[in-house]
Amino acid sequence: MSIRKTEIEFKKLMCVFDGQEEGLSIKKEEEYCGFETADGRGYNVFSDMKMDKGVLSNWIGSCPMAYFEIVDDKI
Numbered sequence: 001m002s003i004r005k006t007e008i009e010f011k012k013l014m015c016v017f018d019g020q021e022e023g024l025s026i027k028k029e030e031e032y033c034g035f036e037t038a039d040g041r042g043y044n045v046f047s048d049m050k051m052d053k054g055v056l057s058n059w060i061g062s063c064p065m066a067y068f069e070i071v072d073d074k075i
Contacts, residue, residue, distance in 0.1 A: 012072040
């Protein structure tokens with residue numbers, strides 16, 4: 001069995017639409033951290049990333065790209 005390492009590029013995201021009406025746990029004008037989904041149509045979104053330790057916290061879910069604006073594409 002072979003394991004292939006893959007680098008994931010995390011991005012700082014700003015939510016531009018309130019997703020609660022669609023059942024998403026994201027709020028307009030809040031910052032999140034995430035990376036693109038495998039199909040390239042959304043982001044795997046986390047509420048926070050502790051930069052000094054590189055630790056992710058509170059996975060929110062996979063959300064469509066249309067809900068976000070990229071604030072910083074290299075975090």
